[in-house]
Amino acid sequence: MTDSPSRAANARTRATGLRLLDAHNLTAAYYTPEGNRVVAVDDVSISINEGEVLGIAGESGCGKSTLGAILSLTAREPLVVEGGTLEVDGKQQRLGPRAKVQRTWRGSVVSLLPQGAMNSISPTMRVRDLVFDVMRAHDRGVKRSEALDRARDRFEELGLPARALDAYPHQLSGGMKQRVVTVISTLLNPRLLIADEPTSALDVSSQKALIDMLLQMLDNKIMSGVVFITHDLPVLRTVSNRIAVMYAGKIAEIGDAEQIASEPRHPYSAALLGSVLVPEPGFRNKRVKGIPGSPPNLLNPPSGCRFHPRCGLAMDVCTKEEPPEVGDVLRFSSCFWTQQNPGTPVPLDRVIPSEEATMVETDRELADQLAGAEEGAR
Amino acid sequence: MDFAKYLGRKAIWYVIALFVALLLNFLLPRLIPGNPVDTIVSQMARGGGASGEQMKAIYAHYMQQFGLDKPMWEQFLVYLGHLAHGNLGTSFSQYPTSVNSLVAQALPWSIAIQLPAILIGWVVGNLIGAVAAYRGGWFDKGAFVGSLFASSMPYYCLAIVLLFVVGVHFGFLPIGGGYSLGLTPNLSPSFFGDAITYWWLPFWSLVIIFVGGQAVGMRSMAIYELGSDYVNYGRGLGLGDGRIVRYIFRNAMLPQITGLALSIGGMIGGALVTELVFSYPGIGTLLFSAISTNDYPLFSSITLLITLAVLAANFCVEIAYGIIDPRIRAAHSGER
């Protein structure tokens, strides 16, 4: 019925094994007005192959949007990129406080598809004005009519109405605006598109339309790879070839989308996936467990493995040492338990201790008390 | 159409505001205890400038003009009737000169110092504000504190300081009046050459303040726009700084243009005291003399004039905003 799984399958065959991007040792921090340094992305390295969609998953505050800002070269105050390198097609771009970023990298090598297209186009300009400005920024000599013709072709190719070009942003619906912005982001056929929560504000039908369009763009070789950032795991599973799960500024696990979804190798991924609810019979009348506690304050992150305070599998070593990356650069899990138990599925029951069960007990007791109090009150 | 409806609703409000303004202008001077004409005539008599016969004629003239022997509501109608004919009445202190001609003499002078100051101040102020917001750093700090200081300085205080330092202490420019003694205002180049030396000081005293105010306003609006999503997106698409700055300006400009229109409307009453400081022969000085001689036909005509100009400017801005696509306006003014 739906064609997105087949598209995703196409995408999988499309992935070639040629390296598109290598990002090394990315570190970025926010500086609070009080002068505190909050490291939001801490020494993260990722790689993407040609034709691939890499999904970045994680809860709010895990650093996934910060990672998107670094990769799209759009970090700005109070976020400061403190170090790292991007390597695309053998061209290197150093990052850091003193590094100079070539303007034309933005938009043509890496391009940003921002969160909430609502305000991404200046309210007093038409879509076509931005389209022309974007083209001219990378090709001084381009003529207005020529630029607009190219944009019109692109709109038609992707099944968008060409008259959207003449609209002011407020005249477009939310889903249409997000798609229009997607086309603008990819006008210059960038090598890599960084999509930061593009679907989060959309209804499921618009979500699906956008995802289909992104995959079609990959098929049409408009761009060579996508980094897709969202907290929505089912969306990621639909769109990605590989998924990286971030926790507290670090990558907890990275692997094939299918493998992550079916047999996660990191306790955090397992717990996160365990809390996903989808409309399938298995989820009715089954008690799903959330992760107890909340993500750490990055101003003062826990020592060792950052997940250890919430992890039922945590051992002594987890509290002291940084976990190793078990696997290779494209597929690994940063976990001592995985290292010690290769090939064993993560036991979800042990990751999340029985706190939930005791809570239900307490509830029962209290219910009785409450009932008693109620009677007394009457 | 929607626009007609919008216009109609606005017009009703402005008619009410106009009515209230007229009522205030009519009523408040009459709150002074005693019959104003008695007061005036007795004052003129004390001055000894007029004979008994003349006195009586003047008295009769004013009683008739104001309809003071009639009930209040009829007096108000008489007042409105005169206004409808564009007749502002006869001055007390410079009887029998009409108020119309006194105002007509003074008005060009006020406009001559105000309009250029507003226009130039607006352009320069917005430029400074925008550049400060965009450049940041020391330029921003200096421009901001300087502009804040300039905009907070009472305009008449700056006038006094300039008059003293430039006019009196260094003697660079003449220190009072609108033109040299002995000349009569005319359109000859020689008169302009003379008048412009008198014009510089009041002009500067206003333009500096105006630059400051505009710069502060523009800077904060531009800073606000700098934080918006489209700036970040534009950068992410590799747009040049100049291009993005143009987007910012376009959006930050709209309220500034409104401000310009309103400043022009408020022009007549905008720098009353400046004229006083420089004895400049404009509306402010006229108002001052009207107050000091209790010339209340002149006095209330000036206040009415100021009100009308401001009301008209407000109304024009509203119409302009109605013409601009309301949805653009909605998008611009944000969530509401």
Add this chain to the structure above:
Amino acid sequence: MRSIHLTPRFWVAASLVIFTLLVGLLGPLIIHVDPHATIGGLYDKPSGRSIGMWLGTDNAGQSVISNLVNGVRTSLFIGLVAGAISTVIGLVFGLVAGFQGGILDDILMGVTNIGLAIPSIVVVILLADALNGSTSFTLAMVIGITGWPWTARAVRAQATSIRNREHIDVARLSGARWVSILLWDVLPYLLSYVVMAFVLQMSGAILAEAAISMLGLGASGSVSLGIMLYWSLAWGSVRTGAWWAFLPPTLMLTLIAFSLLLLQSSLDEVFNPRLRRGRSRRRLAAVAAGTQAAVPTAAIVEPVLEGDRS
């Protein structure tokens, strides 16, 4: 509550404001000379002869320094009274209109818009003239009751946005009464805003008093910075170079206006560290940019654009 991060600018502004307060409060106690007493001739030069002569004499042979410190006191008094009156009226109107909405909102905002469209300087001049021979207090009242409309509209805009916050519904569901919600759930969110509006109103009122006095409609028999300037202009002190008669009140007025505006702009940063680039800053900044003009023609401050919500 939340940690408040005071900026250096705030401390500069606060010191300047405290300095003017000290001049107004302690000055008259230290400079123990009757401002109305004749202690010398026409424009005697400053001298160290006596405390009253530190800044010489004015056109009536009165001590300038004594007039100055007493004038600052009057100006502060007028600023506080007029600022309080217009802030309170504006707050009540804006709060009720914004929170209640409906017909009450339409009526209150109609009145406010009329008040905004009529330049307040005109009303002040007319009222001051009608109340011939006013005192500082009546002058403060006059300035106060003409200055409230823009506060009312600004407060209304804020109150309207707060009305849509979920915590208001939560309070209603908890059984809180209308007044309680207004006082505890709406007002605290506006408080920082109101404080800033008050500072602007105060500075506006002080400058308005001076302008009115210079036009010859000042409080007769009282001592104020505006009246000092009125006499020094009338007696040509600027032209004759008697700088001690006009420079001190000029500089004092500038200092007061500047320090209050600086205080407002720094309070904005203190109250809204995260809104640094946010909306409220934009609104108040627009007002702040207009304060100067707000006195002569309050209508410049903001047009009646948002007048009626469609």
Add this chain to the structure above:
Amino acid sequence: MSDPKVIFRGTGVTRRFGRGKNLVEAVKNVDFTLTEGQITTVVGESGSGKSTLARMVLRLLPVSEGTLEFNGTDVTTITGSARADYWKDVQAVFQDPFSAFNQFFTVRRLLSRSFRLLGERAAAEARMEEALNHVGLFGADVLDRFPHQLSGGQRQRVMIARALMMQPKLLIADEATSMLDASLRVNILNVLTDLRDTLGMTILFITHDIGQANYIADQVLVMEHGEMVEQGPADKVIFDPQHEYTRRLLSDVPRLNQSA
């Protein structure tokens, strides 16, 4: 659940906003019932009118047309003290766990506001602690904290506790979990199902996420553009949808297991 009893009934419920050309019918002639001791979920996309419906049931928003009945009593137009009494029985938790808090109040202050409706103070204090325990919190930990000192999940729990203090018969959760991360969301949903299972509470749960509806609902109502297009037992609506819209909604939902 031997004898399911209808606790709430809406008949022909309609809500219009604006007038003239700008007239919008947010909710159009909707009929529904809530069964005691069950979780009823309203599913719909943005603009479907589901939150408007919730606010009408809460009597925070007047009904343009139609009637609302609670326990057999007509509550369509009650105001003043009658409405305050109604709020002892019908309470709500809202979407935004931050803006639902008055940031100037501690949790204690927030909760103690309900005391006026609860009567005697000592009993009310006890009830406050009970309510907090119900959602897995302890008074000593949270009562003297300001909202910004709590995590998102804790804030939403406090909000549920506030509603529970009234010991309501009907609890309305309007998108109460949509701004929480997935791992915290499940915990809140579990609190709600526990309330149903242990206290027999009736819950009206509003969501755009059919996955959450599937997890907790006994009954499902589907809304589209202000109209109620389908309603019935959760199993039936979700696994055997009759209406075209419901089918589309379900087919567009991304799944974790592509094969399923």
